[in-house]
Amino acid sequence: MSSSNTKPTSNSFDPERILQLASSTLTIEADAIAALNQRISSKTDSSFVDAVKLLLNCQGRVVVSGIGKSGHIARKIAATFASTGTPAFFVHAAEAAHGDLGMVTANDVFIAISYSGEAGELISIMPLIKRMGAHLIAITGNPDSRLAQLADIHLNAHVDKEACPLNLAPTASTTVTLALGDALAVAVLDASGFREEDFARSHPGGALGRRLLTHVRDVMRSGEQIPSVQSDCSLVAALLEITKKGIAMTAIVDADNTLLGVFTDGDLRRLLERLHDFSDVNIADVMHKNPRTIGPDRLAVEAVKLMETHRINQLLVADQEGKLVGALHIHDLTRAKVI
Incomplete structure (x- = not known):
């Protein structure tokens, strides 16, 4: 008797196809980032610059949230902000509706990440975020989504297709979202005058911290x-x-x-x-x-x-x-x- 969760097997191991898929994955993701670069550099779209201004003027902390694969990306983006001089932390979208929303204040900037822009866990807490006075940046792949429409600033992370051969698993979309988060953090880092010495202070246990803080x-x-x-x-x-x-x-x-x-x-x-x-x-x-x-x-x-x-x-x-x-x-x- 076969089990319904038995992994599919292949009678042949095809190194050529493996390399073709690897190359295709990297090409698709590189093309997606290149398209993102064109969008944020467009003179007709000021959303990226507006988002950086909002983050620079934040009097509280940057709260980054998402669920599923977007949640993993959100956690990394929050960590990047925190290590480059912008106080930030990650809140799981599902946990936010069960008490963790209490960590968010009116002085914070809330970054909500959902490629579809329709994640129910995020949509349900957006009215509360807005009501308390926190500013909202949404990163989605759909400018017409509910999350994009609720946001003060929407950043478009759309990709033409995923690198997954089935066009199902989040691959190119998560890569683009992560790159967009890195771009935000680096832009804020530079505009705020963050220096190598500042980086060392937040990384005292790392090699750079030892080099710059040891007398x-x-x-x-x-x-x-x-x-x-x-x-x-x-x-x-x-x-x-x-x-x-x-x-x-x-x-x-x-x-x-x-x-x-x-x-x-x-x-x-x-x-x-x-x-x-x-x-x-x-x-x-x-x-x-x-x-x-x-x-x-x-x-x-x-x-x-x-x-x-x-x-x-x-x-x-x-x-x-x-x-x-x-x-x-x-x-x-x-x-x-x-x-």
């Missing part, structure tokens, strides 16, 4: 961890300090901890080429004076750039008065995931 003082070695000797000590004592602290260098300071110079493993190798007995050598005679430094309040990524530019693995940290306050090794920046 030298957060990763440098300090206190007893700093390799440091006085200027009147011997080269042998300096070598012992280098070995003890384990970052292949030592700073040379005066009695007031003012940085005078640096001596590295590389300096030692070069010194050995011309001097075989250095038991009586003073560190002040072989150190590099005025070493490259960085301030503790500079970004850690600047330390990386300085190291890369000068092809060094260590860097001393000095304050504005030239006092030694820390030391950095390239491994410290790697462990902090700045690199």
